Amino acid sequence: MRILKSSGIAGAIVIAGLAASPLFISGSARAQDAVEQFYRSKNNIDLIIGFTVGGGYDAYARLVARYMGDQIPGKPKLIPKNMTGAGSRIAAAYIHGVAPKDGTAIGIVDQSISLEQALGDSGVKFDTRQLIYIGNPIADNNVVTTWHTSPVKTIDDARKIEVALGATGFNTSSQYPQVLNTMAGTKFKIILGYPGGNEINLAMENGEVAGRGSNSWASWKATRPDWIRDKKMNVIAQIGLKRAADLPDVPLLTDLATNEVDREAMRLLSAPTAIGRPFFTTPGVPPDRVKALRSAFDATMKLPAFLDDAKKLNLDINPVSGEELQKIVADIIDAPQPVKERLGSVLALIEREKSK
Template sequence: MHLIVMITAVVAAQWCFVGSAAGAVGGGEFYRGKVIRIVVGFSAGGGFDTFARTVARYMGKYVPGNPSIIVDNMPGAGSLIAANHIYRAAKPDGLTIGAFNGNQILGQLVGAQGINFDARKLEWIGAPGYNHDLCLLHQRTGIANAEQWLTAKAPLKLAGSAPGATTDDVAKILKEAIGLPMRLVTGYKGTADMRVAVESGEMDGLCGFSWVSVRATWRRAVESGQAIIMLQSAPKAHADLPKVPLTISFAKTPEARQLIEAGVHQPGAITYGYSLPPNTPKERVQILRKALLQAVKDPDLLNDANKANLEIAPASGEEIAQAIENMFKTPPAIVAKLKETLK
């Protein structure tokens, strides 16, 4: 009898040890001595890159085991290359975070070519900010406001990255919804390259440029009057931009309003979402969710963000996942119209 009790106790202790070891590997001890990569789908110097590098400096100290966090730029196809990489190639071990344009999820909704991921199967850990889309023109165009642009006889050249990028999709949607006179010239690696093109006279401006990015990378041009903000494509005006008209105010039909809401407003809420590959261990997902939300409250991060003119407005991983689920509930007729518009 005593022998059976002793054997049972030993087996129980062994199972407890195995369970504890597994928990340690899945959690904090797993990250000790490791390196986490944030794969940014755009070139260095743009808003996505600036956000990621700011987060990378502080997030590691909130992950048990204090791993190093580095940024790896993987530009191309409006960040679609990075999105597909996170879904198809990255190991689901909690060491690779995707920072691609959430607008690519709109591409999945409308069945765009090249989409090799399912956003609903990715693990979302949160976002450091949201996308408050703007349209800007260079002062050399001679156009001072949205009303003048909408009545322009010749289309203006807008810089874009690739189908699925905010710069491309927003411009196309606004052309369809409110008749914005524009000609899209796509192929730039990111907004850093687009800014150079606009400043050199190669392009007239761009749409789908987030106020977060403008604040961080192009504020001097705006404050000097070199770059003029024409429109803000968001549900409500930003506190910093009370006099800039809302794009949706120029929509003349219910369908036009729905196109802007489904194609611009909804994706804007998830643009800066950070994701992990499908099947990443749930414990590591929760660790990184918690670490990101702690990092974006860090006083030193907030100080750095303020110096870089970054606006920190975090969303949780759960909020991003729910927003994506809501996007896939868009009425079929609007999805069909968006597909036609974005082709």
């Protein structure tokens, strides 16, 4: 006990030596061991993808899955599984309420689900704040596009000519065209029900629809670089908080507002672009496993091999941490009520039109 009475530098050295001794094994080390033992016993983590194979969400999910498992203590494999339907709400609901709440299930779904909850959408039957966010590999603007044979090649054209845009459900793919119709005077006809982006792309090529209501600019560059190179599609609007560097002449959604209330509503609609391609796990996962999953995601984003693969696949990487995503989701849901009411009244027109 006398040793604890040492003072000054000598005392600090003695105390530091004690802290480094086996008697002072840190709680974090024990937690690391527990996490490693848990994931070694489980072997696999299900990665539930809310959209069909081959689209932007799927591409990012499968790329992350190839590398992230090795960064988790115990090195479990991430097994991609596509669970489509209702604009990815089925997958989100599964992760929230059905999947094991132990860190063996991860989801990736549409970035707009938190906004849908904020606006009181009855189809979102759970609180997205309860999901535990792990990270997002790409914060990027979304875009509204038309096929090169469409008579609508600009926003001004869309104000004069009615064309059909494909959408997967009540998400960004239908929300953006509806907001443009109501707040910017366009004449888009929204066609709901496509299971995924690939099916809308095929419908564009076949002339079934004239364009696509939403896709991230990064996903277009990754999945259809030839369309961009060969000018087979027109980017007529972008959704984000600032213009993409390589789309300097394409107007932001907020540029098209005609009054301040609509501009703020458009800004709220644009906020989920920071959510991007969100990876999350179930409510109730123990904190040590949450920390391990988030740390593994962050480490994956810096791996040279991961970044090389992303470059080969034309997938941009601009990550957002799980902690940041958790705050963004909360901020969206807690947005000012008048702004939510204005945006909600516009988006309700989608459901009203569908029920006719």
